[in-house]
Amino acid sequence: MTITNDIIVIGGGINGVSTAYHLARHGVQVTLIESNYLGGGPSGLSSAIIRQHYSNPVTARMAYDSLSVWGNFPEIVGGEPVFTKTGFLVCVRPEDVAGLQANIAMQRSLGIDTRFVTAHEITELEPQLDVREIGGGAYEPDSGYCDPVEAITGFAEGAKRHGARILSGVCVTGLQVQNGRATGVQTEQGTISCGALIAATGPWSTGLFEKIGIQLSIITARVKVVLYRRPSSLPDHKIVADFVSQIYLRPETGGLMLVGSISPDEETGDRVVDPDHFNDKVDIDTIANFAERAAQRYHAMLDSHVASSYASLYDVTPDWHPIIDAVPGIEGLYLCAGSSGHGFKLAPAVGKMMTKLVLDGKKPDDDINLFAFDRYEQNQPVKGQYEYSILG
Numbered sequence: 001m002t003i004t005n006d007i008i009v010i011g012g013g014i015n016g017v018s019t020a021y022h023l024a025r026h027g028v029q030v031t032l033i034e035s036n037y038l039g040g041g042p043s044g045l046s047s048a049i050i051r052q053h054y055s056n057p058v059t060a061r062m063a064y065d066s067l068s069v070w071g072n073f074p075e076i077v078g079g080e081p082v083f084t085k086t087g088f089l090v091c092v093r094p095e096d097v098a099g100l101q102a103n104i105a106m107q108r109s110l111g112i113d114t115r116f117v118t119a120h121e122i123t124e125l126e127p128q129l130d131v132r133e134i135g136g137g138a139y140e141p142d143s144g145y146c147d148p149v150e151a152i153t154g155f156a157e158g159a160k161r162h163g164a165r166i167l168s169g170v171c172v173t174g175l176q177v178q179n180g181r182a183t184g185v186q187t188e189q190g191t192i193s194c195g196a197l198i199a200a201t202g203p204w205s206t207g208l209f210e211k212i213g214i215q216l217s218i219i220t221a222r223v224k225v226v227l228y229r230r231p232s233s234l235p236d237h238k239i240v241a242d243f244v245s246q247i248y249l250r251p252e253t254g255g256l257m258l259v260g261s262i263s264p265d266e267e268t269g270d271r272v273v274d275p276d277h278f279n280d281k282v283d284i285d286t287i288a289n290f291a292e293r294a295a296q297r298y299h300a301m302l303d304s305h306v307a308s309s310y311a312s313l314y315d316v317t318p319d320w321h322p323i324i325d326a327v328p329g330i331e332g333l334y335l336c337a338g339s340s341g342h343g344f345k346l347a348p349a350v351g352k353m354m355t356k357l358v359l360d361g362k363k364p365d366d367d368i369n370l371f372a373f374d375r376y377e378q379n380q381p382v383k384g385q386y387e388y389s390i391l392g
């Protein structure tokens, strides 16, 4: 088959479906191609914590803008609600309080509802949280988490309502480039032509671009999540990002607590894997270790039981920020990948950015310049208070 489209988006993760939705809303004829099922990659297994705490004004603003989409999803995109508001606490050591307060000031200047809380005030907000070794925190009352599958489905359905075509179970085997221009994709079922091509292919981006001789600075790290059954003495809790014990704790429906790591070393280290062949199981030591760290904060968790666990993937760049840009030297080819373990919450803003980039091009003062394709070669990585970590 040979089909012609205005724009092809490769990848049905949260960034692909958000981009397809925003393009379709602008009247673009768009086809999204997903090799698996929608959300079959890391997006579908995301912890999908929606917080606004970033140390960079650009990403903080993206998170702030995106929160209003997540919180009003049926009105803005359509479909079912996808967001649960829980409140979000970042807790830091005493020596990190000054940096945290500077971040909070920056975030408040953007309009984000966040405030500094002392260790004592944390216990007032979250009485069961043991604040030992915590110097203070930031509290965001409006933050929470998404149901990742509902969110992906919602954007995909929204895209379809605006005329987008979605092909699931179709693998892009190659990018077609002729005379320095992206002209389409090869798939197992034939070629599909297009005017422009956006790869939102997460951890698979590096392999896909290698085929056209482009080396990306994106590695794939295996990350683990464990769900524990909360005892009845802990009926609910806020989302906590604990910089002291380097874990995040998120309530999950069904009386569960979802626990993952926020340590960059723990998340990358020697865990660089092949996205098509990795161990998606969690070892017993990690299950015990996460349980111990969770119970240090919430003592009630000493009586918890493991409910389930899984490992998935982060696509990580050297500065833990995404690449969202046109690919230099190939007209009509764009990359949106490397979201480095914190990209779910930003997807509404990323979809808008990608759409503006493809339809209007870049201006010198656009936020998207931060995520330039060639910033590592130019020695201009993204810098923030939390140098290179998942909290960005």
Ligand SMILES: Cc1cc2nc3c(=O)[nH]c(=O)nc-3n(C[C@H](O)[C@H](O)[C@H](O)COP(=O)(O)OP(=O)(O)OC[C@H]3O[C@@H](n4cnc5c(N)ncnc54)[C@H](O)[C@@H]3O)c2cc1C
Binding pocket: 010, 011, 012, 013, 014, 015, 016, 033, 034, 035, 036, 037, 038, 039, 040, 041, 042, 043, 044, 045, 046, 047, 048, 049, 050, 170, 171, 172, 173, 200, 201, 202, 203, 204, 205, 208, 223, 224, 225, 260, 312, 313, 314, 336, 337, 338, 339, 340, 341, 342, 343, 344, 345, 346
């Ligand atoms: C365990 C875990 C917890 C996380 N927690 C959070 C969190 O709390 N908050 C947050 O903001 N972020 C979080 N993240 C990060 C966030 O989920 C990711 O940044 C985001 O989902 C990336 O989305 P994506 O669309 O860029 O990529 P992906 O989800 O990787 O999607 C890429 C898609 O492209 C498809 N694809 C690849 N190659 C091809 C091809 N050749 N042909 C066709 N299709 C192809 C894949 O099948 C896949 O579906 C977490 C991630 C994980 C794994």
